[in-house]
Amino acid sequence: MKSIPHPIQYQGSKRNLAPVILRYVPKNVNWLIEPFSGSAAISIAVAARQIAKSYLINDLNKPLAELLRLIVDSPSETASFYEDIWNEQHSDSVEHYYRVRADFNRTQDPRLFLYLLARCVKGSVRYNADGMFNQSPDKRRHGTRPKTMRANILGVSTLLKGKAEFSSLDYREVLAGARPTDLVYMDPPYQGVCGERDSRYYSGIYHADFVSALEELNSREIPYIVSYDGRRGDKTFGEILPASLELTHIELEAGRSSQATLLGRDELTYESLYLSHALTDKLAHKPIDGRQPKPQQYSLFEPITHYV
Numbered sequence: 235m236k237s238i239p240h241p242i243q244y245q246g247s248k249r250n251l252a253p254v255i256l257r258y259v260p261k262n263v264n265w266l267i268e269p270f271s272g273s274a275a276i277s278i279a280v281a282a283r284q285i286a287k288s289y290l291i292n293d294l295n296k297p298l299a300e301l302l303r304l305i306v307d308s309p310s311e312t313a314s315f316y317e318d319i320w321n322e323q324h325s326d327s328v329e330h331y332y333r334v335r336a337d338f339n340r341t342q343d344p345r346l347f348l349y350l351l352a353r354c355v356k357g358s359v360r361y362n363a364d365g366m367f368n369q370s371p372d373k374r375r376h377g378t379r380p381k382t383m384r385a386n387i388l389g390v391s392t393l394l395k396g397k398a399e400f401s402s403l404d405y406r407e408v409l410a411g412a413r414p415t416d417l418v419y420m421d422p423p424y425q426g427v428c429g430e431r432d433s434r435y436y437s438g439i440y441h442a443d444f445v446s447a448l449e450e451l452n453s454r455e456i457p458y459i460v461s462y463d464g465r466r467g468d469k470t471f472g473e474i475l476p477a478s479l480e481l482t483h484i485e486l487e488a489g490r491s492s493q494a495t496l497l498g499r500d501e502l503t504y505e506s507l508y509l510s511h512a513l514t515d516k517l518a519h520k521p522i523d524g525r526q527p528k529p530q531q532y533s534l535f536e537p538i539t540h541y542v
């Protein structure tokens with residue numbers, strides 16, 4: 235299988251975990267719905283396996299959702315725009331980055347955002363209190379080469395063209411349209427941050443609102459997967475989802491923490507996945523709940539075997 239294309243560098247992207255998450259995606263999904271799509275890594279991975287008929291890609295961050303739409307619907311133009319802007323940077327690439335950033339904050343042009351994401355520190359978006367993008371450039375790199383970017387853009391377009399819809403709504407509005415034949419994959423903003431202010435993403439969410447939204451999905455028998463809290467060694471990040479939601483909790487080994495390694499500790503990080511009962515009912519082999527004494531662990535590069 236050819237490697238999966240990824241034009242958008244995005245902090246928190248699930249591209250590396252996608253092969254494991256896809257183990258819990260049943261066959262024959264009608265709509266794959268990603269209310270917190272970010273770079274849409276899961277939609278892209280599911281489309282590469284041709285598992286779902288259609289894709290609903292939503293992120294409250296409007297330029298990001300618009301950028302994904304442009305990549306899918308106008309791939310050549312989007313790649314050429316990137317190439318032009320990338321080629322302009324060489325006289326003084328740092329000064330050029332700050333100029334593009336100011337233009338982006340003024341116009342919200344999603345094509346400028348693609349360049350900023352490719353060029354900023356670790357693809358990690360940062361916003362100030364006024365919602366202005368304020369991340370600095372990575373001074374050691376010039377960003378993805380235009381030829382590689384074009385191949386990634388065309389790859390994603392081939393996978394999703396004619397099959398995807400894009401929006402930038404609050405996740406609750408997106409969930410209202412889900413049906414039992416769909417699958418919702420949710421990766422909300424990092425849980426260590428409370429409330430709606432999260433400088434690391436365009437917006438944060440409230441834990442209590444999110445729990446109510448999941449209760450509502452349960453009552454409508456909607457299959458869903460949530461990536462939520464995580465754990466490094468014995469330290470858990472984020473709030474636990476309540477047992478009343480009756481979710482199956484699975485822990486995925488996500489690698490060694492570089493911070494812990496620097497401090498001479500050898501700690502693994504784990505990411506949690508929660509599966510709704512409407513989803514596990516569809517899986518022929520029931521996944522084991524990770525809250526049992528030994529967490530279920532997977533290599534990130536295992537081949538996919540479906541549970542159905």
Ligand SMILES: C[S@@+](CC[C@H](N)C(=O)[O-])C[C@H]1O[C@@H](n2cnc3c(N)ncnc32)[C@H](O)[C@@H]1O
Nearest residue numbers: 246247248270272273275294295404405421437
């Ligand atoms: C952890 S990131 C998702 C990363 C994604 N799984 C990927 O692979 O790139 C969370 C996303 O949720 C978006 N977001 C924050 N609040 C939201 C809301 N209320 N409704 C919809 N999206 C929201 C953020 O803009 C951010 O892109």
